[in-house]
Amino acid sequence: xxxxxxxxxxxxxxxxxxxxxxxxxxxxxxxxxxxxxxxxxxxxxxxxxxxxxxxxxxxxxxxxxxxxxxxxxxxxxxxxxxxxxxxxxxxxxxxxxxxxxxxxxxxxxxxxxxxxxxxxxxxxxxxxxxxxxxxxxxxxxxxxxxxxxxxxxxxxxxxxxxxxxxxxxxxxxxxxxxxxxxxxxxxxxxxxxxxxxxxxxxxxxxxxxxxxx
Numbered sequence: 001x002x003x004x005x006x007x008x009x010x011x012x013x014x015x016x017x018x019x020x021x022x023x024x025x026x027x028x029x030x031x032x033x034x035x036x037x038x039x040x041x042x043x044x045x046x047x048x049x050x051x052x053x054x055x056x057x058x059x060x061x062x063x064x065x066x067x068x069x070x071x072x073x074x075x076x077x078x079x080x081x082x083x084x085x086x087x088x089x090x091x092x093x094x095x096x097x098x099x100x101x102x103x104x105x106x107x108x109x110x111x112x113x114x115x116x117x118x119x120x121x122x123x124x125x126x127x128x129x130x131x132x133x134x135x136x137x138x139x140x141x142x143x144x145x146x147x148x149x150x151x152x153x154x155x156x157x158x159x160x161x162x163x164x165x166x167x168x169x170x171x172x173x174x175x176x177x178x179x180x181x182x183x184x185x186x187x188x189x190x191x192x193x194x195x196x197x198x199x200x201x202x203x204x205x206x207x208x209x210x211x212x213x
Contacts, residue, residue: 007163010208014157015170017083017204018052021146022175023182030186034132036179040139045176047143052150053168059158071159076209078156082149083205153205 022044029036036044063071134142158164 010162011167013208015174018150019174019178023178026179026182027186030183036134036183039136040134041179043136043139044143048147048175049171051147052154055151055154056158056164059155075156075160079205079209082153
């Protein structure tokens, strides 16, 4: 029981940090009157959780082959680096938008990397047909873009013994809740806003890194 509560807290902190992107993206959709139906919410939550799960499992598989002290150091520096990146996330996305110069035209390359980077920098670009409705197929592209951070974060967190299954359960439900809440609040405001909460995810990752010291 003494070990369970800290483990649950670490998993919760991890998932809350990763869910901030989903919340902010959904908020942007809401302010622009782009609907996210329940089916698309499920797609986003499932894809993000699946990618997080794969990265967590990769970390679990590699952990036995890494010396204990080195595991702690690698875990700390991965979470620290990703946390700092997330703190300055808005600047990173602005740089990608300037570099890509993509607005209405979508350039697809190997593995759709250009498209994924575009959606990562500007989530509203996932609504390709301008229907004001995010279809499940479009939600899949958005989810992949939102999961880019989760690949490295999940791997680093698993090296530090963050629970895989509890993290997956938290991710499924909190991820879906973040999408619904973000869209709801965005619709309530019903106007363009400069809200940028991505730095909160970075602060949470930094807190998780400190817990691994």
